[in-house]
Amino acid sequence: MAIRKTVSIVTSAYNEEQCIAELARRLSAVFDALPGYDFDVVAVDNGSVDRTYEEFEKVRAGDARWRIVRLARNFGTDGGLTAGLSVVRADAAILMAADLQDPPEMIGEMIARWEAGAANVYGVIARREGVGLLRRINSRLFYATIGKLSDQPIPANANDFRLLDRSAYRYLQEMGERNRFMRGQVAWLGFPSAGVNFERPGRYAGSSKAYSWRVTQFAMRAIFANTILPLMLMPFLGVILFTTSLLALVAFTIDWFVVGVPFPGFGTIVALTVLLFGILVCFLSVLGLYIGLIYEEVRGRPNFVIERASGLDEDAGH
Numbered sequence: 001m002a003i004r005k006t007v008s009i010v011t012s013a014y015n016e017e018q019c020i021a022e023l024a025r026r027l028s029a030v031f032d033a034l035p036g037y038d039f040d041v042v043a044v045d046n047g048s049v050d051r052t053y054e055e056f057e058k059v060r061a062g063d064a065r066w067r068i069v070r071l072a073r074n075f076g077t078d079g080g081l082t083a084g085l086s087v088v089r090a091d092a093a094i095l096m097a098a099d100l101q102d103p104p105e106m107i108g109e110m111i112a113r114w115e116a117g118a119a120n121v122y123g124v125i126a127r128r129e130g131v132g133l134l135r136r137i138n139s140r141l142f143y144a145t146i147g148k149l150s151d152q153p154i155p156a157n158a159n160d161f162r163l164l165d166r167s168a169y170r171y172l173q174e175m176g177e178r179n180r181f182m183r184g185q186v187a188w189l190g191f192p193s194a195g196v197n198f199e200r201p202g203r204y205a206g207s208s209k210a211y212s213w214r215v216t217q218f219a220m221r222a223i224f225a226n227t228i229l230p231l232m233l234m235p236f237l238g239v240i241l242f243t244t245s246l247l248a249l250v251a252f253t254i255d256w257f258v259v260g261v262p263f264p265g266f267g268t269i270v271a272l273t274v275l276l277f278g279i280l281v282c283f284l285s286v287l288g289l290y291i292g293l294i295y296e297e298v299r300g301r302p303n304f305v306i307e308r309a310s311g312l313d314e315d316a317g318h
Helices: 020-033 052-062 076-085 104-115 133-149 166-174 182-189 212-226 229-259 266-299
Strands: 005-013 037-045 066-071 092-097 120-128 158-165 193-200 306-310
Touching: 005 020, 005 076, 020 037, 020 052, 020 104, 037 052, 037 076, 052 066, 066 076, 076 092, 076 158, 076 166, 076 182, 092 104, 092 166, 104 120, 104 158, 104 193, 120 182, 158 166, 158 182, 166 182, 212 266, 229 266
Parallel strands: 005 037, 005 092, 037 066, 120 193
Antiparallel strands: 066 306, 092 158, 120 158
8 A cells, every 4th residue: 555645735825814714615625626645735924913813723623634833923934935845744845925925726736846857846926916017127137146146046936936845955954054045955955846837816815915015125135145146246346446547547647647637527536435434334235234134143043933833743953
């Protein structure tokens, strides 16, 4: 008799009380459509202030496959998924948001790609519904920037909705850095990967938590936590500026001998001085960001704090 493979769904929710019942219904339908696998759900309440935790418990009361983790506060999307992933022991883990913008119906296709040999099956957003032009432009800029800067390429429009084989997620569990960017971390692992295109629907209910300032902060931290290329580019830019300044000095000196007027154009000199100081401030800002990231790593605080849990067989890790 063949041993049935186990698959854990890890989902994180922050103030998503209106989505939980529908999420449970659609996941249950997917589980019924894939009877060859044993499923369970690790649902993380990421510090919600509404009735998200109570809704999770209500689902668990009717379906023992659900395990609930409540965090002491909101630790961000990556913190919530990290908390859920820390208790997974299945053959594969599927990470997804609880707001139903990651369609549960894609799970079957992800499992098929997994069975075909991919240890990392990631969702690729082909189209976003209900998203403004500015948000789409920002997403393109983010993926273009991080794709160019990262040591390991991150596929454009890939999101955290993904399936990870045990061989991959167990290494992700061991990564202890505090500035987490799962897409970059998984890309760094380098396991065989496959993308699954899907159209991301609008929210089922509630409002988006992806505010402009929060998204900008996330993008900055993701870029700087995922690459040291900005630091490597700074010396090259310094050499270029030094060379340009040296050539300008030679040109001014020749002009002094030929024309007899030293350094014409006071405004030009002032503009160049301001430009150089601006570049210096940018350099210092980049260094400051990296020092800030180092400071957070040195403090060594946990990525999440569990307030309570239901249905866990063992203590959760941090």
